[in-house]
Amino acid sequence: MSRDAIVLLGVNHKTTPLAVREKLALSAGYEEPLRALGQLAELREYYLLSTCNRVEVLFTCQDVEEAQRRVLELLFGRAITASELEQYVYRHVNADAVEHLFLVASSLDSMIVGEAQILGQLKEAYRHATKAGCSGFILNKLLHKSFSVAKRVRTETMIGANAVSISYAAVELARKIFGSLAGKKVMLVGAGEMAELAAEHLVRQGVAEVVVANRTLQRAVNLARGYNGRAVALAEVRDQLRQVDIIISSTGAPDLILRKEDVRPVMRDRRNRPLFFIDIAVPRDLDPAINELDNVFLYDIDDLHNVVEMNKSERDREAVKAQRIIAEEKLKFCGWLANMESTPTIVQLRAMIERQVRAEVEKTMGRFETLDERQRQGLEKMAAAITGKIMFPALRYLKTDNHCVSLPERIKTIRELYLLDSAANEQEDL
Amino acid sequence: MSFLLFQTSVVVYLLATAAYLVFFLTQKNTLRQTGRAIFLVAFALHAANLVTRAVETGHTPITSHHETISFFAWTLGCCYLSFRWRYAVKSLGAFVSPLVFALMLIAAFSSRGMMPLPPALQSWWLPVHAVITLFANGFLALSCIGSIMYLLQEREIKQKRFGLFYTRLPSLETLDKLNHHCLSLGFPLFTLGLITGSLWAKQAWGAYWQWDPKETWSLITWFLYAAAVHQRFTVGWRGRRVAILSIVAFLSVLFTLWGVSFLLKGIHAYVS
Numbered sequence: 001m002s003r004d005a006i007v008l009l010g011v012n013h014k015t016t017p018l019a020v021r022e023k024l025a026l027s028a029g030y031e032e033p034l035r036a037l038g039q040l041a042e043l044r045e046y047y048l049l050s051t052c053n054r055v056e057v058l059f060t061c062q063d064v065e066e067a068q069r070r071v072l073e074l075l076f077g078r079a080i081t082a083s084e085l086e087q088y089v090y091r092h093v094n095a096d097a098v099e100h101l102f103l104v105a106s107s108l109d110s111m112i113v114g115e116a117q118i119l120g121q122l123k124e125a126y127r128h129a130t131k132a133g134c135s136g137f138i139l140n141k142l143l144h145k146s147f148s149v150a151k152r153v154r155t156e157t158m159i160g161a162n163a164v165s166i167s168y169a170a171v172e173l174a175r176k177i178f179g180s181l182a183g184k185k186v187m188l189v190g191a192g193e194m195a196e197l198a199a200e201h202l203v204r205q206g207v208a209e210v211v212v213a214n215r216t217l218q219r220a221v222n223l224a225r226g227y228n229g230r231a232v233a234l235a236e237v238r239d240q241l242r243q244v245d246i247i248i249s250s251t252g253a254p255d256l257i258l259r260k261e262d263v264r265p266v267m268r269d270r271r272n273r274p275l276f277f278i279d280i281a282v283p284r285d286l287d288p289a290i291n292e293l294d295n296v297f298l299y300d301i302d303d304l305h306n307v308v309e310m311n312k313s314e315r316d317r318e319a320v321k322a323q324r325i326i327a328e329e330k331l332k333f334c335g336w337l338a339n340m341e342s343t344p345t346i347v348q349l350r351a352m353i354e355r356q357v358r359a360e361v362e363k364t365m366g367r368f369e370t371l372d373e374r375q376r377q378g379l380e381k382m383a384a385a386i387t388g389k390i391m392f393p394a395l396r397y398l399k400t401d402n403h404c405v406s407l408p409e410r411i412k413t414i415r416e417l418y419l420l421d422s423a424a425n426e427q428e429d430l
Numbered sequence: 431m432s433f434l435l436f437q438t439s440v441v442v443y444l445l446a447t448a449a450y451l452v453f454f455l456t457q458k459n460t461l462r463q464t465g466r467a468i469f470l471v472a473f474a475l476h477a478a479n480l481v482t483r484a485v486e487t488g489h490t491p492i493t494s495h496h497e498t499i500s501f502f503a504w505t506l507g508c509c510y511l512s513f514r515w516r517y518a519v520k521s522l523g524a525f526v527s528p529l530v531f532a533l534m535l536i537a538a539f540s541s542r543g544m545m546p547l548p549p550a551l552q553s554w555w556l557p558v559h560a561v562i563t564l565f566a567n568g569f570l571a572l573s574c575i576g577s578i579m580y581l582l583q584e585r586e587i588k589q590k591r592f593g594l595f596y597t598r599l600p601s602l603e604t605l606d607k608l609n610h611h612c613l614s615l616g617f618p619l620f621t622l623g624l625i626t627g628s629l630w631a632k633q634a635w636g637a638y639w640q641w642d643p644k645e646t647w648s649l650i651t652w653f654l655y656a657a658a659v660h661q662r663f664t665v666g667w668r669g670r671r672v673a674i675l676s677i678v679a680f681l682s683v684l685f686t687l688w689g690v691s692f693l694l695k696g697i698h699a700y701v702s
Contacts, residue, residue, distance in 0.1 A: 176587060297588065
């Protein structure tokens with residue numbers, strides 16, 4: 001019996017255009033898809049991550065091909081065609097999957113390298129998986145490891161020093177459009193975590209007012225209070241465009257909430273003062289054609305990527321350091337995994353030797369009838385010691401790295417040598 | 431004497447241009463300060479050149495082609511420095527100094543001969559009209575440069591492809607303000623130039639307006655700028671449209687300055 005394979009399937013902002021990601025995003029939350037994955041007999045442990053830049057599923061299984069096919073069919077099959085799946089979805093197995101997870105956790109695979117949000121999202125996703133009881137021994141270890149790797153990367157490199165995030169990129173752009181942000185007004189449409197972060201950033205830049213529009217007014221009121229702003233209903237968004245300058249949209253609405261035709265008349269009333277739309281929602285909230293209007297600028301999250309690209313070189317140097325840490329941690333984890341692989345053999349071997357030694361000891365003890373408790377314990381100890389001594393060469397052979405003979409081969413040798421797989425051994429009672 | 435000063439100032443302008451351009455590419459702040467210092471030196475030399483020439487010719491040196499262009503370059507420098515002193519517009523020098531240098535080159539290649547003033551031009555209207563008009567041109571040229579910078583920056587932000595200009599140019603708001611500021615100074619000055627010219631025409635030729643090509647083109651230019659300023663104040667035109675209009679209008683200024691003199695002969699020609 002070999003160890004389960006670790007498989008990671010997913011799409012992210014690098015491989016897949018926004019339009020496709022929109023279709024794949026698990027906008028309904030984790031419970032439903034996790035439950036659906038639970039129906040697949042092929043999967044042993046599994047976990048799901050869905051953010052606005054990526055959808056990833058990580059699982060362990062025996063039959064990689066079959067499990068892969070079933071999972072893709074279940075998660076993405078309805079949204080896109082088989083050829084699109086082939087084109088966009090990346091697959092990583094074992095060491096590659098481990099590395100990819102570490103990269104994601106340390107925010108090296110993020111759209112904005114070094115942003116801290118992703119780790120929180122990862123933890124959130126993991127929490128859902130544990131709550132649903134679908135992560136097991138291997139994934140628990142792997143995900144906890146990924147958290148600690150992320151922490152290590154963060155403390156040992158300067159990757160997060162630029163405080164880079166989507167919101168940072170947005171502020172940068174706003175400055176190129178408006179000059180100073182003092183006195184400008186910001187409207188958040190949809191009160192998500194991302195929007196909140198962006199607002200915080202902008203407030204620090206001195207914007208005059210924050211207006212929050214949300215489907216549930218209560219949430220809007222709460223958020224607005226935090227910035228001394230005001231809350232408006234979602235229906236008022238169009239009227240508000242006359243007053244605000246920067247709009248950050250992040251609603252979960254399935255359709256566009258503002259179209260080009262809605263914005264055009266507003267510009268006349270604004271006397272053409274510039275408007276800056278930031279669409280961080282997936283699926284998109286704002287009509288891309290809005291960008292065609294004069295003095296109106298629209299950026300979605302993919303576009304913001306470019307802004308960030310520019311101050312990349314400095315971060316790239318740190319990224320090299322981070323890559324090194326990840327490679328190191330990956331090797332460690334793979335070592336652990338490999339040991340996992342040899343563990344069943346060791347357990348079996350130990351059980352067999354112990355059984356035989358014990359059987360001999362019992363036989364001998366049968367002849368001495370005058371043994372007291374102390375002597376009996378002494379013999380027990382001796383049996384354990386002999387087991388250990390006999391185990392030692394085999395253990396060392398398994399655990400020591402050998403460049404000529406790979407671990408699976410070594411395991412095979414041990415198993416053959418000690419007849420671990422022969423039926424006779426199963427009922428061994430000599 | 432004036433010629434020596436002129437030549438030195440051309441060379442120093444060239445150095446300033448080089449410094450500004452290298453600053454633009456490398457974004458090293460020390461280079462910008464160097465460029466500014468060199469530009470100031472060139473500007474001072476140029477001013478000295480104008481003064482000595484005025485002394486040598488005995489009248490304001492704005493009559494021949496050489497003098498006009500050279501004076502135009504000087505007013506442009508003047509406007510730039512006045513603007514630079516009030517607002518910080520990143521990289522403006524990298525755009526202005528090449529233009530000043532180019533104007534100086536044109537001046538250097540046109541005849542520097544000193545002609546006696548024909549009686550029609552001997553009037554105190556000459557310095558008033560010509561200086562006002564050339565200062566107007568200086569501001570309008572600056573507005574044209576601001577507009578070009580605006581369009582370059584706007585293009586990169588709109589198309590979301592960040593190349594040479596995004597980090598090097600200031601914000602759109604700053605550039606629009608520059609354009610606005612220059613138009614609101616340049617346009618009244620230009621109007622004043624037209625009025626003084628018309629008064630001088632009455633004195634010299636006996637009629638306020640006689641549809642001479644230069645006058646006609648000035649009027650066309652005036653209407654173009656009037657349109658830009660009007661749209662800005664009434665419907666709030668700004669950004670790209672005003673930028674395009676002010677570039678077109680400045681082309682008309684250049685045509686009035688040169689095209690009319692060389693292509694369409696009129697009485698309003700330079701002394702030659």
